[in-house]
Amino acid sequence: MKDFESIEQLMADIGARAKQAAAVLAAASAESKQAALIAAADHVWADRAAILEANVKDLEYGRQKGLSDAMMDRLALDEDRLRGVTDGLRAIADQTDPVGEVIADWTQPNGLHIQRVRTPLGVIGVIYESRPNVTADAGALCLKAGNAVILRGGSESFHSSTALHAALVKGLRDAGLPEDAIQLVPTRDREAVAQMLTMTDTIDVIVPRGGKGLVGLVQSKARVPVFAHLEGIVHIYIDKAADPETVLKVVLNAKTRRTGICGAAECLLIHEDLAGTVGRGVISALVASGVEVRTDATLSRIDGTVPAQSDDWGREYLDMIIAARTVPDLDGAIDHIRRFGSSHTDCVLTEDPDVAARFMNELDSAILMHNASTQFADGGEFGMGAEIGIATGKMHARGPVGAAQLTSFKYLVRGQGTVRS
Known part of the structure; x- marks a missing residue:
């Protein structure tokens, strides 16, 4: 040179x-x-x-x-x-x-x-x-x-x-x-x-x-x-019709496989009917895996969690930290994601096809997933060999x-x- x-x-x-x-x-x-x-x-x-x-x-x-x-x-x-x-x-x-x-x-x-x-x-x-x-x-x-x-x-x-x-x-x-x-x-x-x-x-x-x-x-x-x-503020909504085994497997992989990539899960939205059952189980599993889980008041009764602050919603941690809160239903999850998401990747866990269809049709993130780990938000996993990034805008290129x-x-x-x- x-x-x-x-x-x-x-x-x-x-x-x-x-x-x-x-x-x-x-x-x-x-x-x-x-x-x-x-x-x-x-x-x-x-x-x-x-x-x-x-x-x-x-x-x-x-x-x-x-x-x-x-x-x-x-x-x-x-x-x-x-x-x-x-x-x-x-x-x-x-x-x-x-x-x-x-x-x-x-x-x-x-x-x-x-x-x-x-x-x-x-x-x-x-x-x-x-x-x-x-x-x-x-x-x-x-x-x-x-x-x-x-x-x-x-x-x-x-x-x-x-x-x-x-x-x-x-x-x-x-x-x-x-x-x-x-x-x-x-x-x-x-x-x-x-x-x-x-x-x-x-x-x-x-x-x-x-x-x-x-x-x-x-x-x-x-x-x-x-x-x-843009940053990957990745949400996973756990619907009341979610399969507990799928929830545990997908959420743990989405958060802990590699925390520093843009497809890592950063926020869990849990249907309020599951707070004491499936929600408690997955949060306890995250805590046992070394994840710091920052929760709303409803979930804060789960051992090992930390109370969430207002700036924990809409935050990309890229670390062994995740925010978690309850929502009353699918509409509540969609509203939260529209307010705090980054249009990168969001996921729904449910066995109800109507819920999955609404989630994917009504949200406009570059990548929307159903019953799959958000760690798949990657051009190589999409069959592209690799990717130069995940575009979150709406002009020309979008997604991987x-x-x-x-x-x-x-x-x-x-x-x-x-x-x-």
Whole structure:
């Protein structure tokens, strides 16, 4: 990397090179992109010792910063997680290439043949926090969709992201694609983020992936269009017709499997008829598993719980903490979620199909689940190989953002000397 007198100059150079690479990628063959991703997966695995060594530096940095256990878990890599990274790269490589897909095809009465086809967005800027695997996921998905990408990882994952990025670049080189197609901002300086948000000449869309503070900053300061990935204030409503075994299994998994991911459950809404039975049982099980359960007055009589405060409703803990309260019925649950939810993921546990249908029809979260753990709110689990984030807005992409969601479209119109009268 050349020396620059300012972050502004550095980012301008990165943006210009990304734009040039995007022009090449837009016409790149599906085979070359697939080859680059398979090669990148091979390089990640071959370089795993160096990547894990880099991760040790990041973990020490995180400890010095006083990161929570959940945040340290998000930051940590091991061979199993690197195997997951390589599996994700290969899964994305093997997906159908979205570029050029014909979305619609019709012929007008005047003889014009019109097609709407997928086309790359161009240059995507991805700003993310501690999870280093996002480097691989975002780089791979953007490449698959024919986009160049500028990655700005969190300061905590700087060394891990740099090592993973190096493997991605090796894959590009092996496949004969421009190395500038996937660039990583080589500084922890926050001014780089500020610059990215104003680079309207070279960046086509920004994808923020992180906590409320990061996403709020991006949304308030960006001049570039943004795919919003808001916090995961995930609710589970336990209906009076819920199966007790399903409740116990799903809730424990949704809260405790990994507390630091955006699909982790953060609030239980329990039908008031179940407060002393199923509700008591699941809350006691959470407490026994080491979860701090912050409850309303009705549930506070359960041993081991902590009284909830007003700010516990509508809160993303990303930790072994969950809020719980009773609601009179489905309407009460829907009202609570509309007031305190973040339109990310919400779940209903019930054996009543009418209750499930109303929950899914009347709420407008990006992901709605019935009798399934909210930990499945993940592009990889949706068959996308990976995702760049869960978009909670309503424009363009929504829900898990995979390769197809990182495209736009254009119209191809063909005539035979056709003129308009």
